[in-house]
Amino acid sequence: MNRLSDNVAYLIGGILLTILLIGVNLTVILPLMDESLYKPSSRARPMSATEEKGFAIYKREGCWYCHSMQVRRTESDVKLWAGGNKELVSKPGDYVYMWPALWGTQRNGPDLMWVGSRGISVERQVEHLKDPRKFVPYSNMPSYDHLPEDELLALAEFIMSRKP
Ligand code: HEC
Known part of the structure; x- marks a missing residue:
């Protein structure tokens, strides 16, 4: 050269x-x-000890393989997972108290970002975790009835706390 x-x-x-x-x-x-990424949104709140425990089990059991926790800006997302309310599109501040933020990459099951506001009781959540097909006959969600009762309750508390 x-x-x-x-x-x-x-x-x-x-x-x-x-x-x-x-x-x-x-x-x-x-x-x-950008500081707004680290500031809690108006609806973010710290988890209680039981919710933290439930979140740890959610991570450990790989619930996030099948469930997302993010409402995107698309019309279908807003309609399906936020009851049509555009205000409920996920923003960075919603995840300040969740580490890591388990947005998920697949939706083999429903999005769980605001699952706590779908009017299901803790008892029913536990029952569903133990035997999903009792409620949805075609469900491919695994049964978690091998988990001890306190873990199922913590999981249900964590799920129920996902609301604006
Ligand atoms: C193999 C995929 C898969 C895995 C893993 C999985 N789920 Fe599901 N889940 C589903 C499907 C499919 C549905 C919808 C049918 C039904 O309700 O059973 C569902 C439904 C749900 C619902 C009801 C949502 C609603 O809109 O009311 C909750 C809550 C839930 N799952 C929590 C969990 C938790 C907690 C875990 C981990 C312990 C988990 N799932 C693991 C597939 C999965």
Whole structure:
């Protein structure tokens, strides 16, 4: 290679690196500095000890393999998982007290972001966890009746606390 093509290669490399750094800055560094991401939303509230326990079981049992916890901006999401209320579209501040935020990647079952406001009692949640097909005959949700009663109750409390 002669000197001219070396210089051209350095120039192109330099331009590409600058573009990459601008990209990382705009899409990663600047958003991380946005304080509104860390401020609790008006409906976020810290979990009680039992809800924390339930959340740990939710993580451990992989409920999030099948359930999402995020209402997206789309019309269908708002209609299905937020009762048509656009105010209930998920925002960063909703997850301040949940670490990690289990948004989920699949919806083999319903979204659980606001499941606590669907008017189901804790007792019924426990019954459903033990035997989903008792309520929905075609349900492919596994039965969790092998879990001890206190864990089922904690799970149900956590589920019920998911409301605005
Ligand atoms: C293999 C996928 C799968 C897994 C894993 C799973 N579920 Fe489900 N879940 C479903 C499906 C499908 C439904 C809808 C049918 C029904 O109600 O059983 C459902 C329904 C629900 C509902 C009722 C939601 C509503 O709209 O009223 C709750 C609550 C729930 N699941 C909680 C859990 C919890 C807690 C766990 C973990 C312990 C879990 N699920 C694990 C598939 C799954």
